[in-house]
Amino acid sequence: MIKVLLFAHLQEKIGKDQLELEIIQSTVAELKNKLKNQFQLYELNSVMTAINEEYAMDEDIVKSGDTVAFIPPVSGG
Amino acid sequence: MIKVLLFAHLQEKIGKDQLELEIIQSTVAELKNKLKNQFQLYELNSVMTAINEEYAMDEDIVKSGDTVAFIPPVSGG
Amino acid sequence: MSERYSRQVLFQPIGTNGQQRICNKHVLIVGCGALGSSNAENLVRAGVGKLTLVDRDYVELSNLQRQQLYTEKDVCDQVPKANAAKKRLQEINSEVEIMPHVLDATPISLKPLLADIDLVIDATDNFETRFMLNDLMQKHRIPWIFGSCVGSTGMSYTVLPNETPCLQCLLDTIPVSGATCDSVGIISPAVQMVVAHQTTEALKLLIDDMEALRTKLVTFDLWHNHYHTMNVNRAKKTDCPTCGNNPTYPNLNEEASSKTEVLCGRNTVQIRIPQKMNLEELASRLQNIAPIKHNDFLLSIEYKSYRLVFFYDGRTLIHGTNSIEKAKSIYNQLAG
Amino acid sequence: MSERYSRQVLFQPIGTNGQQRICNKHVLIVGCGALGSSNAENLVRAGVGKLTLVDRDYVELSNLQRQQLYTEKDVCDQVPKANAAKKRLQEINSEVEIMPHVLDATPISLKPLLADIDLVIDATDNFETRFMLNDLMQKHRIPWIFGSCVGSTGMSYTVLPNETPCLQCLLDTIPVSGATCDSVGIISPAVQMVVAHQTTEALKLLIDDMEALRTKLVTFDLWHNHYHTMNVNRAKKTDCPTCGNNPTYPNLNEEASSKTEVLCGRNTVQIRIPQKMNLEELASRLQNIAPIKHNDFLLSIEYKSYRLVFFYDGRTLIHGTNSIEKAKSIYNQLAG
Known part of the structure; x- marks a missing residue:
């Protein structure tokens, strides 16, 4: 199981601040695509991704037990 | 190994904000006594203790791999 | 709804209904030092209906480093903090009703102020007063939000009478060695960080968004980059003298108190x-x-x-x- | 040392030497909205030597819900934010030299202001300006502290030229869909929480306590009770056009910019x-x-x-x- 934390407008879009996905292993890019298709989360095109609090790239591997955070840059000030 | 987080004046007393102790298993009370003897941390008489972010009592067991936080109540405002 | 609150109404969990509720609520802040002045400014900007302020001190030069609302002129004039706070708060928002009281917070002095209070913010600087508040709020069934800070550290926790563990459950006795701002100093961001948590929980309570409440005790250290939350559910004691089955409210007892x-x-x-x-x-x-x-x-x-x-x-x-x-x-x- | 800063001097990592350093430093804050006004108040109360403020807007009614320093009178008088901020800040601390500039932050307008700046605080409300700041600060070797907030969320990160990954390393392109306060609203504690982090890192930098620096990117959501830090060391790119081996500073380019x-x-x-x-x-x-x-x-x-x-x-x-x-x-x- 992979835990996904959603921040800012990603939350509002799907009505939850976290998800638990029954996935054994995936790349960050695959995970994003899955969520884009399932929830129309186009915002995932421009987010920062962390795996277990470490900056991650699209080709990095996410495994069961990991926590992935999708952090959309917010611009207000 | 047990990770110990120290807040507020506990830090200043021993000059570190965290410790790593080579302990397999211990009660909270034993752990406090060990630190009291080793660092003269009398302040441990009136702290809150958390094991892995859960409130803990003196008789609770800490095991290798756990994170223990000692939280002295601070009074300023 | 006023253009003034438009950005708060746009925030989806609040909305127009939430803003209406905030505008109808009455909050008591006990203490107008660093935590109190900043909490007061937030709630007044947010448009709370009524705000009662209690503090026994006057503004001193060493307060200005971290106590929002106060100026050099308040120091010169030795204005009591509750009064200096009211003046500035009304310049910020003339729609809020603000009632300042220059007095020592005791069970006797606070009781007449509690009639229609929806929420109490703890902005005191000592645990004796906090334990008294803990008893008083339990007795009068008013939620209150504990906050404290010294150095670069702070903590916050929300007490709901009859629901959550109370302060007495968490701390068996009044800590006598709680570090104070006058012994180990303080930086202003530690104040702000506690207040950010207190105000957020206050807004949740004022709009009755009980699901969103934090429930955990937060502790942080900004200088050493720590942020720690603690689930305290198991700390609730059925024999607690404040919130247990047979409460005696030991800190309201004149004999027992200082x-x-x-x-x-x-x-x-x-x-x-x-x-x-x-x-x-x-x-x-x-x-x-x-x-x-x-x-x-x-x-x-x-x-x-x-x-x-x-x-x-x-x-x-x-x-x-x-x-x-x-x-x-x-x-x-x-x-x- | 003045009694005014006594509680800050008592804070052990600052002390008398640290306070002396703070009093000799010059900080530039870009933007005087919610983040800018609160950062400014903190630094002025903390006793920074000089403060330069840049903002192109004037105070409006919808600002008062979260923008510290401003009052109803500033709204009536349509005072530019930089000027309204200076007036209030001098009442708080007359010892600080405050220089307000009412202008659009561009490479050309900012360049003459950078001469003796020790630190820049980002309090802008859009990524186009942040990417420009990112280039400009890299070119002039000035550390800067990114901050942003909407709703109940916010983020902060400190960029040290030649050391840490820069904003361009973290975000390949300027995000066009960054949520804004005018689209999804904001509550004041989200502002305070970002500012608490920005001011703390500012104080560390001003007293040269480089070991204490956070280095991680912080993201939080106060309403949903999340606090997340991200180690970004591996994001640093040697071919980054801003901080890489052959920088071209694409966001300072007149042709490339808006x-x-x-x-x-x-x-x-x-x-x-x-x-x-x-x-x-x-x-x-x-x-x-x-x-x-x-x-x-x-x-x-x-x-x-x-x-x-x-x-x-x-x-x-x-x-x-x-x-x-x-x-x-x-x-x-x-x-x-």
Whole structure:
């Protein structure tokens, strides 16, 4: 199981601040695509991704037990 | 190994904000006594203790791999 | 709805209904120091209906480094904090009804102020008052939000009468060695961080968004980059004297609470707390502040123009003043 | 050392030496909205030597809900934010030298202000300006502290030229769909929480306590009780156009940066950004704000008295004004 934390407008879009996905292993890019298709989360095109609090790239591997955070840059000030 | 987080004046007393102790298993009370003897941390008489972010009592067991936080109540405002 | 609150109404969990609720609520803030002034500014900007402020002090120069709302002129004029706060708050938002009270927070002084209070914010600087608030709010069934800070650290926790563990569940006895801003200093971001948590929980409570409440106790250290939350559900005690099955509210008891008296002709005030004191702890914390003397019977310290003598039985003598207010203030600075 | 800073001097990592350093430093804050006004108040109370403030706006009623320093009178008088901030800040601390500038932050307008700046605080409300700051600070070797917030969320990160990954390393392109306070609202504690982190890192930098620096990117959501830190060390790119081996500073390039022009006789302003726009994203975010029309070529939206038309090639037309300032402001509210 992979835990996904959603921040800012990603939350509002799907009505939850976290998800638990029954996935054994995936790349960050695959995970994003899955969520884009399932929830129309186009915002995932421009987010920062962390795996277990470490900056991650699209080709990095996410495994069961990991926590992935999708952090959309917010611009207000 | 047990990770110990120290807040507020506990830090200043021993000059570190965290410790790593080579302990397999211990009660909270034993752990406090060990630190009291080793660092003269009398302040441990009136702290809150958390094991892995859960409130803990003196008789609770800490095991290798756990994170223990000692939280002295601070009074300023 | 006023354009003034438009950005808060746009925030989806609040909306127009939430804003209407906020505008109809009455909040009591106990203490108008660093936490109190900042909490007050947030709630007034957010448009709370009524705000009651309680504080016994006046503005001093050393407050300006971290106490929002106050200016150099308030220091010159020695304005009581509650009054100085009201003046600035009304310039910020004239729609909010603000009632300042310059008084020592005690069960007797607070009781008449509680009639229509929806929420209490703890912005006191000592645990004796917090334990009294804990009893009083439990008795009157009013939620309150604990907050405290020193150095670069702070903590916050929301107490819901009859639901969550109360302060007495979390801390068996009133801590006598709680570090104070006057002993180990403070930086303003520590204040802001506590207030950010207190105001957020206050807004949730004011709009009745109970699901969103944090429920955990937060502790942080901004300088050392720590942020820690603690689930305290298991701390709730059925035999707690404050929130248990047979509450006795021990901190509302006049006999049990601190007794303070002027010792005539000695230029000295005596304060008595209802517990024994751990003078080893106190000594280890005060030794960097001022010269101390410590023997088997007492701990004495020279501080500013005063000499304080702490006894194991819970008594403290403050030599150098006949003013109870001043003596309490010095006492809280060192042993708060 | 003044009694004013006594509690800050007592804070052990600062002490007398640290306070002396703070009093000799010069900080530039870009933006005097919510983040800027609160950062400014903290630094002025902390006793920074000089403070330069840059902002192009004036105080409006909808600002008062979260923008510290400003009052109803500032709204009535339509005082520019930088000037209103200076007035209040001097009442708080007359010892600090405060230089307000009412201007649009661009490479050209900022350059003359950088001469003796020790640190820059980002308090802007859009990523176009942040990417420009990122280039400018890298070029001039000045550390800067990114901060942003909307709703109950926010983030902060400190960029040290030649050491840490820069903003361009973390975000390949300027995000066009960054949520803004004008689209999804904001509560004041989110502002305070970002500022608590920015001010703490500022104090560490001002006293040269480099070991204490956070180094991680912080993101939080106060309403949903999340606090997340991210180690970004591996994000540093040797071919980064801003901080890599052969920097080109693409966001200082006049050609590459936004071009804004008034379309004569049409009561319309055109803004062009140097990237293609993702109109699907923008549409999904704006649909709750106002009526939108979306076809294969453009996205249009009715907003207040304006009509905005976004094109995939990066152009936007703002109909209903001939003012570049006004058009930029509306644009940043929606697509900032």
